[in-house]
Amino acid sequence: MAPKDTLFRSADMSLTQLYIANEIGREVVSALGELGIMDFRDLNSETSAFQRTFTQEIRRLDNVERQLRYFHTQMDKASIPMRSIYEFHNVNTAPSASEIDELSDRSQQLENRVASLNESYETLKKREVELTExxxxxxxxxxxxxxxxxxxxxxxxxxxxxxxxxxxxxxxQNGNAEQQERSxxxxxxxxxxxxxxxxxxxxxxxxxxxxxxxxxxxxxxxxxxxxxxxxxxxxxxxxxxxxxxxxxxxxxxxxxxxxxxxxxxxxxxxxxxxxxxxIHEVNSRLSDLNSVLRNTKQTLDAELTGIGRNLAIWMTIIKKEKAVYQTLNKFSYDQARKTLIAEAWCPTNSLGLVKSTLQDVNDRAGLSVPTIVNQIKTSKTPPTYNKTNKFTLAFQTIIDAYGTAKYTEVNPGLPTIVTFPFLFAVMFGDFGHGCIMTLAALAMIYWEKPLLRSKQDELFSMAFYGRYIMLMMGTYSIYTGLIYCDAFSKELPIFPSMWKWEFPDDFQEGDSVTAVRNGDSVYPFGMDWMWHDTENDLLFSNSYKMKLSILMGWCHMTFSLCWSLVNARHFKTPIDIWGNFVPGMIFFQSIFGYLVFAIVYKWSVDWYHLDPPRDPPGLLNMLIYMFLSPGTIEEQLYPGQGPVQVILLLMAVCCVPVLLFLKPFYLRYEHNKARAQGYHGLGERTRVSALDDDDEDHTLNGNGNRDSYGGDEDGVAMITQDIDEGEEEEFEFSEVMIHQVIHTIEFCLNCVSHTASYLRLWALSLAHQQLSIVLWKMTLGIAFSMSGATGIFATVCLFYLWFVLTVFVLCVMEGTSAMLHSLRLHWVEAMSKHFMGDGIPFEPFSFAVLLEEEPVE
Amino acid sequence: MANGWSIIIGLAVIIAFSLLSWFLAPKGENQTVWRSTLILSAWACYIMWAITFLAQWHPLIAPTRTDLRRDMYEHRKLV
Missing domain, CATH: 3.30.70.2750 (Alpha-Beta Plaits)
Known part of the structure; x- marks a missing residue:
């Protein structure tokens, strides 16, 4: 039994072979389309669309579809509403073949009728215009x-x-005589x-x-x-x-x-x-014509209204039917045994469901020949299938937009559910703005159903698609807003401050006052609200947010790097652990892990109360001198700092050659060992599947395999299992080496540039905070400084201005920009640490997906 | 009110919360999503809080203002 399907990695996929009796092919595919878990492979890729088995049926359905579209345009012209697809209850019941025939006949009749009515209507109308003219x-x-x-x-x-x-x-000349003639x-x-x-x-x-x-x-x-x-x-x-x-x-x-x-x-x-x-005659003819016209129009409208009642369901049925035949065209048809043979990727855990569905179809058709489902072993890479629900879908889309994960590699979509909105919130931290965003997301979730069915413009539909992302972003923004102690740029005095104002005795108004510590306690949650509106607020929050972003970035990157360990263990490639993960991790930690340590250490020391008190050392200089003159320490952070830094630097330097050479040389050693033992990786062609013809040596094996499925069940045994991964490539040392050199250079440089890249958290959160302060000062701040009636008036007016600008500039615009930055941090900074992304997406044949892509309106 | 031990206590709370979320996450096909989301959120929030706390633990600068009036402050103290 395959492990449970989770979002953590792709579901286990199996290549299955279906032997379907020809009579029930349509019903089987239709039932599988409702299930939507089978990704059918095209077994006739060498035949053109016109040579396939069910081209006739598709043509016929195309014609019906055209007729239905004709009705639709006629209804639009007459502005007769169509009954919405959502008002039907039995949308999912598959129609029988005779029903389809009936529908196609019916639509043919209706088309003729509508066309003739239309024609006569148009002739009459033309006549009317002529008469009017x-x-x-x-x-x-x-x-x-x-x-x-x-x-x-x-x-x-x-x-x-x-x-x-x-x-x-x-x-x-000659008319003079008849001047009296006046005509x-x-x-x-x-x-x-x-x-x-x-x-x-x-x-x-x-x-x-x-x-x-x-x-x-x-x-x-x-x-x-x-x-x-x-x-x-x-x-x-x-x-x-x-x-x-x-x-x-x-x-x-x-x-x-x-x-x-x-x-x-x-x-x-x-x-x-x-x-x-x-004139009299024309008038009487016109009135006759008008009454005829009215009658024709009424008949036409009645006809179209009748059609409109069912048009949506017909369109859905025909669309599904067409998709069924298009899928059937991918199957291979065995003339001798009158069976259809299909190959499809399917999640291993759903095989039971598939089998029971097929059994149901068989029973309903009353057929004695069962539909056979075979699992075949193959060396082909299965498609990647991360099963999502409506909550995880949008997050997974973020990852899939970058690339499809390799089959069963760690899916970054799972941690992205938290890290993406959280990094967003670090940049968007404001209690008030977070509340607005959460409320908007909640509203979209509450009215999910009606919104899903209505038509929206592009921007809104994007927000609606990401409504659960917005919910998470909003919630985390509320949290980070509390940490930053910002609500629409105002402070939130939840706890008593750790500072108090102490006025000197000779205090004059306008003098600067410096706060003193209120005892020894530290403000328990987030930033102290006393920092708001102070002279040196920016100085403090600047240093705090810069370090915050370095620390968060370090956490995020270390976290992402660890997934490469999980991947290496999963794919059982220990060389990736020892040749990539370990040296990479040591390199990263000995430089940036050390920086993080230094930041935290510096914070935890009370520099002014040391004995003797001294100035805290600058960390930036420390890091620079760590490389420029290893071993010499100008401002000591902690005793024994010099040797520690030298050791760390040596460790980092030593990791580079390991990173560079270990993996390629190990691979070469493995390859040579295999060669020495007489194994050959080249001639061993493996059949990918019994029906697959796209191998180069198809003349050799192709015929045998073509016959094999016609034979007994042993046909499956013809498929040999491939021991090596995928389609074998010749081992080329230079290529591996070049690849590794690129990887090493990229990794080492990226450690620096990616850490720097996380400073965008700092820049954006500061910008957001300052912008909301400015907005407050420019609108409500002015209004509050007025008094009397003007004050009231100004407050009301400026409140609206402030609110609109808050929503559109601070929430929508700033939110979009923070979201894009967070997106980049995931795609580039985090995913480059572990993501392989050479998977094939799983595209199941599903009516639900089909109707979503081409909705029937 | 809060001192250096808060970091340790917070850590203990978060570890406890993580363990709880691991074992009490709703069973079913979304269990992994529940676990990962709850635990990661808790840790992200903790890290954020801890960094802010540490930054103010031994502040190197104190807030200064020039727009203060003594009467405002005294008044507030009386209340």
């Missing part, structure tokens, strides 16, 4: 005619005056009436003018209301125009130009009686 033309053009009728004389005269106006010349046709003038989009009118005029050389008379007017185009559902402003011109050819030209510019032409009668009839 025609009505406008009749109305507006009628106006022109009525006006023009009274002015035929003027037109003629105005034409006469113009010398080269050719338009009415022949009218003039346009009598003047041999034709006209074209129609409607054109308003933005084209200028071009239209220009083109007409140029082509006809001015031989026209154009009249136009704007339609006051916009006309809705049925094709695009957009509103377009249009103009009615009437163009009068002379001669059939010119009229024909005008028609062509108008049509090419997208104008719609309508016939208008010259006679006002006929026009009135036309």
């Amino acid at each position: 025609w009505r406008w033309v009749l109305r507006e053009a009628g106006g022109f005619f009525d006006r023009a009728r009274g002015q035929t004389e003027d037109i003629r005269q105005s034409v006469d005056e113009d010398d080269d106006a050719p338009l009415l010349r022949d009218v003039e 346009f046709s009598g003047m041999n003038i034709g006209f074209v009436a129609g409607v054109i989009p308003r933005d084209r009118i200028a071009a239209f005029e220009r083109i007409l003018w140029r082509t006809l050389r001015g031989n026209l008379y154009m009249n136009q007017s704007e339609i006051p209301e916009a006309i809705i185009q049925p094709e695009t559902n957009e509103e377009v402003n249009k103009n009615v125009f009437v163009i009068f011109a002379h001669g059939k050819e010119i009229i024909g030209k005008i028609r062509k130009i108008s049509e090419s510019l997208g104008a719609d032409l309508y016939s208008v009668d010259e006679n006002s009686e006929l026009r009135r009839d036309q």
